[in-house]
Amino acid sequence: MSPKSTIDREYIFHFLKTKSSKPLSLKEISTSLDIHKTELRTLKRILRSLLNSGDIFKTKTGYYGLAEKMNLITGAFEAHRDGYGFVIPEKSGERDIFIPPRRTMGAMSGDRVVTRVESSIKREGSIIKILERGRKNIIGELCREKNIFYVKPKGKNVPFYIPVAPSNRGKAQIGDTVSVEITAFPTASSPPEGRVLKILPAVTEPRYETELIIEQYSLPRRFPGPVLAEVKALPEMKKTPGRVDCRDLLTVTIDGETAKDFDDAVSIRRADHGYILHVHIADVSHYVPWDSVLDLEARRRGTSVYFPGSVIPMLPEKLSNDLCSLVPRQD
Secondary structure, three states: OOOOOOOOHHHHHHHHHHOOOOOEOHHHHHHHOOOOHHHHHHHHHHHHHHHHHOOEEEOOOOOEEEHHHHOEEEEEEEEOOOOOEEEEEOOOOOOOEEEOHHHOOOOOOOOEEEEEEEEOOOOEEEEEEEEEOOOOEEEEEEEEEOOEEEEEEOOOOOOOOEEEOHHHOOOOOOOOEEEEEEEEOOOOOOOOEEEEEEEEOOOOOHHHHHHHHHHHOOOOOOOOHHHHHHHHOOOOOOOOOOOOOOOOOOOEEOOOOOOOOOOEEEEEEEEOOEEEEEEEEOOHHHOOOOOOHHHHHHHHHOOOEEEOOEEEOOOOHHHHHHHOOOOOOOO
């Protein structure tokens, strides 16, 4: 059995962040850290992981360094219909970076990218690497020009058409609104390619518009099995010492009349020198531990999405409408 490795991701990242003032080669890193040749494979794997996450960057000559030390910024790309866009840095407090049309490297809105700042005064730069694609499905109209089929995106922030091979359009007809999967993403030298996944109904009433929005933004309709299993295991009531019992107060929720998830409420009572206002907030963290399956799914969704007559919740119904809801007349 081989001995356990003495190096890990945090160790290598800390070295590059605090001990290195310039990009280093693989040999320079291993020599500086006195890494034995038997651990070179582990070092390469760690460097690959740091590259994929955008924490470090590799130059064309094979040197590794922190993006921030190489005038590089990692962030989310927001595209404009006219071809240009902006990178919103992940590091808080930094201004957005303008990306001219010829320097987007085929990035799409929502993509996580690495940007080289070309002008710090103008805050202008070039995308040099796409770390993660933000979306795979696009909603649009199937069109045809001579013998070429393509989907014209419905969203204004997708600055290109998506060619679709005749064998990949299924039963879709010209003029149909479709959901297309991008099978090959655009690059600086080649257009994207797509495959029709679904023919969407014409928008004749609000529920069809809702369907389009759900497809367009790939909103998750169902919760994964592990999330539902974790919810099922939750106790009906979880007592914690130190809570203040406010059940004797007349409390009024401040959600809409048709709401089912009551997450905040108010009550007021007279005091000797005026009034005391109580604000009651549902304590979701009481049931959802940090980094649990539920917590990670809620972070991925970000928020509940409300439509006329329906909602795609951030948390499963047992939590949003019951355990973490200030339900009227329920103890």
